[in-house]
Amino acid sequence: MDLDLRYIDGGVCAPKGFQAAGIRCGIRPGKTDKDLALIYSKTKASAACVYTQNKVFGAPITVTRRHVEDGIAQAVLCNSGNANTCNEDGIEVASSMCSYAARELGIDNHDIIVASTGVIGQPLPIEPIANGLPALVEALSETGSGDATEAIMTTDTFKKEVAVEFVIDGVPCRIGGIAKGSGMINPNMATMLCFVTTDAAISPALLQQSLSLVVKDTLNMVCVDGDTSTNDMLSVLANGQAKNKPIDQEGRPHDMFTQALFLVLQKLAAMIARDGEGATKLLTCTVKNAPTDEAARAIAKSVIASSLFKAAMFGRDANWGRVLCAVGYTPVAFSAGDISVSLASDSGRVDVCEHSHGLPFSEEKAAAVLAEEEIQIDVDLHDGHERATAFGCDLTYDYVKINGDYRT
Amino acid sequence: MDLDLRYIDGGVCAPKGFQAAGIRCGIRPGKTDKDLALIYSKTKASAACVYTQNKVFGAPITVTRRHVEDGIAQAVLCNSGNANTCNEDGIEVASSMCSYAARELGIDNHDIIVASTGVIGQPLPIEPIANGLPALVEALSETGSGDATEAIMTTDTFKKEVAVEFVIDGVPCRIGGIAKGSGMINPNMATMLCFVTTDAAISPALLQQSLSLVVKDTLNMVCVDGDTSTNDMLSVLANGQAKNKPIDQEGRPHDMFTQALFLVLQKLAAMIARDGEGATKLLTCTVKNAPTDEAARAIAKSVIASSLFKAAMFGRDANWGRVLCAVGYTPVAFSAGDISVSLASDSGRVDVCEHSHGLPFSEEKAAAVLAEEEIQIDVDLHDGHERATAFGCDLTYDYVKINGDYRT
Numbered sequence: 001m002d003l004d005l006r007y008i009d010g011g012v013c014a015p016k017g018f019q020a021a022g023i024r025c026g027i028r029p030g031k032t033d034k035d036l037a038l039i040y041s042k043t044k045a046s047a048a049c050v051y052t053q054n055k056v057f058g059a060p061i062t063v064t065r066r067h068v069e070d071g072i073a074q075a076v077l078c079n080s081g082n083a084n085t086c087n088e089d090g091i092e093v094a095s096s097m098c099s100y101a102a103r104e105l106g107i108d109n110h111d112i113i114v115a116s117t118g119v120i121g122q123p124l125p126i127e128p129i130a131n132g133l134p135a136l137v138e139a140l141s142e143t144g145s146g147d148a149t150e151a152i153m154t155t156d157t158f159k160k161e162v163a164v165e166f167v168i169d170g171v172p173c174r175i176g177g178i179a180k181g182s183g184m185i186n187p188n189m190a191t192m193l194c195f196v197t198t199d200a201a202i203s204p205a206l207l208q209q210s211l212s213l214v215v216k217d218t219l220n221m222v223c224v225d226g227d228t229s230t231n232d233m234l235s236v237l238a239n240g241q242a243k244n245k246p247i248d249q250e251g252r253p254h255d256m257f258t259q260a261l262f263l264v265l266q267k268l269a270a271m272i273a274r275d276g277e278g279a280t281k282l283l284t285c286t287v288k289n290a291p292t293d294e295a296a297r298a299i300a301k302s303v304i305a306s307s308l309f310k311a312a313m314f315g316r317d318a319n320w321g322r323v324l325c326a327v328g329y330t331p332v333a334f335s336a337g338d339i340s341v342s343l344a345s346d347s348g349r350v351d352v353c354e355h356s357h358g359l360p361f362s363e364e365k366a367a368a369v370l371a372e373e374e375i376q377i378d379v380d381l382h383d384g385h386e387r388a389t390a391f392g393c394d395l396t397y398d399y400v401k402i403n404g405d406y407r408t
Numbered sequence: 409m410d411l412d413l414r415y416i417d418g419g420v421c422a423p424k425g426f427q428a429a430g431i432r433c434g435i436r437p438g439k440t441d442k443d444l445a446l447i448y449s450k451t452k453a454s455a456a457c458v459y460t461q462n463k464v465f466g467a468p469i470t471v472t473r474r475h476v477e478d479g480i481a482q483a484v485l486c487n488s489g490n491a492n493t494c495n496e497d498g499i500e501v502a503s504s505m506c507s508y509a510a511r512e513l514g515i516d517n518h519d520i521i522v523a524s525t526g527v528i529g530q531p532l533p534i535e536p537i538a539n540g541l542p543a544l545v546e547a548l549s550e551t552g553s554g555d556a557t558e559a560i561m562t563t564d565t566f567k568k569e570v571a572v573e574f575v576i577d578g579v580p581c582r583i584g585g586i587a588k589g590s591g592m593i594n595p596n597m598a599t600m601l602c603f604v605t606t607d608a609a610i611s612p613a614l615l616q617q618s619l620s621l622v623v624k625d626t627l628n629m630v631c632v633d634g635d636t637s638t639n640d641m642l643s644v645l646a647n648g649q650a651k652n653k654p655i656d657q658e659g660r661p662h663d664m665f666t667q668a669l670f671l672v673l674q675k676l677a678a679m680i681a682r683d684g685e686g687a688t689k690l691l692t693c694t695v696k697n698a699p700t701d702e703a704a705r706a707i708a709k710s711v712i713a714s715s716l717f718k719a720a721m722f723g724r725d726a727n728w729g730r731v732l733c734a735v736g737y738t739p740v741a742f743s744a745g746d747i748s749v750s751l752a753s754d755s756g757r758v759d760v761c762e763h764s765h766g767l768p769f770s771e772e773k774a775a776a777v778l779a780e781e782e783i784q785i786d787v788d789l790h791d792g793h794e795r796a797t798a799f800g801c802d803l804t805y806d807y808v809k810i811n812g813d814y815r816t
Contacts, residue, residue: 055744056736056764086732088765120729121766230733307715307807315812321528324494325638328464336463356464357496358529397805399715404723 003259005166011145014163014176015199017042017241021139022151025132027081027118027125036129037151038136039076039195040105045239047073047113048208050215052232058083059090060114061233063098067110071204073237074111076195077101078152080180084116084124085230093124100130104137115193115233117154117180149178152193155402156180160271166260168253171244173200177264181272192272194219194234196264200257201240202247210258211236218265221297221390222273223305236261273391274374278398281313284391285377291384295332302330303377304392313375314394318343318366320352327379340380345372411667413574419553422571422584423607425450425649429547430559433540435489435526435533444537445559446544447484447603448513453647455481455521456616458623460640466491467498468522469641471506475518479612481645482519484603485509486560488588492524492532493638501532508538512545523601523641525562525588557586560601563810564589568679574668576661579652581608585672589680600680602627602642604672608665609648610655618666619644626673629705629798630681631713644669681799682782686806689721692799693785699792703740710738711785712800721783722802726751726774728760735787748788753780 012020018041025036047068051061067073077097084090094114102109116124139147149159163176179194202210211234219234240246247254274282285303290296303309306326312319320341328336341353347368350361369375420428426449433444455476459469475481485505492498502522510517524532547555557567571584587602610618619642627642648654655662682690693711698704711717714734720727728749736744749761755776758769777783 054733054736055738055742056732056747083729086729086761086765088763119727120732121761123766230729230736311808311810311812314808317812319527321491321494321638324464325462325528328462328638330463334463339464353494353529355496357494358531395808397808400719400722400803400805400808402719404719404725 003256005164008163008165010163011161011178012039012176012197013142013145015174015197017239018197019140019142020144020148021136022147023136023139026128027079034151035079035081036132036136037078037148040140041074041237041239043239044072044074045237046202046204046207047237048211049235052229054230056230058085058231059094060084060116062091063094064113073113074107076113078115080117080152080154082118082124083120083231086121087123093126096126097129100133104133113235117193117231152180155277156275158275160268162264162267164260164264168244168256173242173244175260175264177268179268181275196236198238199242200238201244202238206247206254207238210261214262214265218269222269223301223392269391273393276393277402278396279393280396281394282374286389288380288387289384290381290386291334293386295334296386296388298332299327299330300388300390302326304390307395310395314396316367316370334381335383338382342378343369344376345369347372411664413572416571416573418571419569419586420447420584420605421550421553423582423605425647426605427548427550428552428556429544430555431544431547434536435487442559443487443489444540444544445486445556448548449482449645449647451647452480452482453645454610454612454615455645456619457643460637462638464638466493466639467502468492468524470499471502472521481521482515484521486523488525488560488562490526490532491528491639494529495531501534504534505537508541512541521643525601525639560588563685564683568676570672570675572668572672576652576664581650581652583668583672585676587676587680589683604644606646607650608646609652610646614655614662615646618669622670622673626677630677631709631800677799681801684801685810686804687801689802690782694797696788696795697792698789698794699742701794703742704794704796706740707735707738708796708798710734712798715803718803722804724775724778742789743791746790750786751777752784753777755780
């Protein structure tokens with residue numbers, strides 16, 4: 001598609017009519033990091049969400065589902081430091097968070113999307129949030145995207161912000177997004193927290209359609225550790241301030257919007273994978289010529305999720321047998337008889353496997369390829385025409401370290 | 409069942425009429441470990457096998473399938489150091505291994521079970537095996553089980569041997585087994601190499617029936633890293649030398665044999681889990697009161713396979729939220745509304761979750777419980793009557809280290 005698009009600064013505040021803020025309210029005593037984020041649209045916006053598919057899910061998800069049932073929202077409130085999950089008073093606390101924010105913002109509490117991330121099963125105290133909200137609302141600004149991003153981070157090591165500007169029917173529109181990773185990251189929706197804003201005018205139904213389509217090939221293709229979190233959420237607010245002709249049916253403007261949303265979420269997906277807990281490398285696995293779309297996706301994710309392969313990538317070891325092993329145990333239908341594998345990076349490319357058998361290759365060259373921070377793994381099944389790409393990271397000492405004493 | 413059974417020494421040589429040996433033949437230059445194992449029955453034996461379900465599987469599996477089609481075998485030949493998988497000449501090499509061994513043993517080459525373990529995709533040289541076979545056969549003895557066990561080890565840190573003696577119809581019978589772990593370990597058959605011998609007289613069909621039943625609750629419930637190997641194999645040889653009335657139909661003698669086989673494989677399963685690559689702890693998760701057998705198994709394995717939970721156990725962190733998270737993302741039907749979780753070891757027991765909500769507990773006591781080397785995780789779903797137990801281990805720095813440079 002001929003999409004006139006460029007990357008811009010500003011994160012979730014790049015689209016017109018959005019403000020954001022992030023502050024420290026004190027959810028976890030003794031910590032000094034920001035822990036409360038707010039994204040606010042000056043006008044009501046079309047809203048679309050996707051959520052974790054974990055049967056054990058956080059109270060904020062229950063509350064948010066109710067609030068966006070009507071397809072409308074105006075703000076996103078998110079705390080880090082506590083997941084508000086598996087708590088007896090969870091729904092009460094999540095509802096209260098919305099009520100306090102609504103009062104401070106002067107909007108309807110049903111127009112607030114609420115999210116939490118952090119430890120599971122410890123009661124979330126409402127006091128620091130209630131006490132912090134006036135300052136949070138006061139801090140809202142059109143340059144606040146970075147602060148909001150910081151406030152939703154847990155073990156993330158860098159901020160994940162993207163924004164694009166693109167043209168629909170001659171009218172410039174913007175989409176901005178922020179996200180957090182980086183543990184409990186696995187397919188099946190949302191794999192993390194991700195909040196997107198856009199000033200494009202689009203109906204709630206078409207917005208949800210774009211989101212549901214795009215998430216399959218972006219955030220749902222990220223795998224850090226195979227653990228699908230209880231609190232994953234991805235939301236989009238579209239406030240229409242770009243004044244484009246409202247998108248309320250399928251067609252070229254809707255396709256262009258969907259494509260722009262895809263590019264924003266693809267960037268955020270790669271950032272999340274690259275910043276997987278303890279990761280030193282981004283691994284991108286593309287499976288080509290699979291018999292079905294489902295098989296292509298499942299096999300790409302299987303490779304990217306293999307602990308053995310991830311550890312080999314950390315060790316810069318071109319142990320392609322682990323790629324074939326992970327392809328082989330993927331529980332989907334395909335033929336394993338004619339698989340090619342190659343490994344590539346900015347330092348070049350090595351073909352390591354053809355017809356499901358090993359190829360001779362230079363260990364020296366392979367070591368140089370694998371020394372880079374971004375590794376591309378190409379798997380060709382020669383068994384159809386479908387393709388898919390998954391994003392992951394290596395498995396390192398630091399993953400173990402981070403998760404061995406996360407709670408304490 | 410009232411089974412008169414005791415644990416004895418001798419491994420696969422404990423049953424009458426079996427010999428074993430393990431030597432170094434030199435498959436990987438520069439290494440000094442034993443790498444070639446042989447188990448031999450003086451008479452032909454009923455044979456049963458189960459194999460990896462990985463679509464990419466080793467050449468030895470293709471050859472062994474053919475050889476045990478008739479339900480009869482007399483010897484097991486296994487090398488370590490090379491998996492003979494994804495090699496163009498793999499089947500030829502695996503067949504040659506059998507031919508050389510058959511000639512040296514003076515038996516039919518179709519009566520040999522062949523297995524390989526080690527790196528994938530590097531041609532397995534036949535010369536060291538052919539040259540080593542005379543010495544290997546010469547070394548066969550009734551005290552050779554330990555040497556054979558050593559010869560099949562890769563990254564294992566201790567030998568895994570079990571033997572039992574039990575009485576059927578007044579006749580003492582024996583079952584012995586040896587196994588190797590410890591990476592690429594995951595459900596779906598065999599999760600490793602395991603060779604079992606017995607002097608019980610039992611028909612091939614009933615032997616296969618016992619094996620297929622027992623493997624579901626033992627070796628298939630082990631998970632070290634979620635990677636189902638290409639070369640997993642579990643075989644049983646039953647040579648009838650105990651002179652019991654041959655078991656050729658269902659009934660009490662068959663049940664007793666099956667129960668004894670279960671106990672042998674359960675011990676080996678726990679040993680494999682305890683010796684998972686880099687592991688410092690054995691984790692045993694029992695799921696109770698699940699709606700279906702399938703759900704109980706899947707949930708128990710999901711907990712034991714969670715990287716986040718495994719890392720928490722390494723860090724002695726009673727982070728039970730990760731248990732609920734792993735329970736919740738298991739793709740089976742069950743209700744997640746009334747889950748209890750407790751953690752126990754020789755140092756006591758802490759109840760950490762009830763009605764899917766956190767319970768107050770002493771962090772000090774939890775730390776003491778988790779300081780032990782064997783941790784029991786009990787999950788009660790209160791949603792049915794089925795139960796299952798899975799075996800796993802913690803995720804440690806050493807797992808990453810071992811797998812970061814395994815091949816080099």
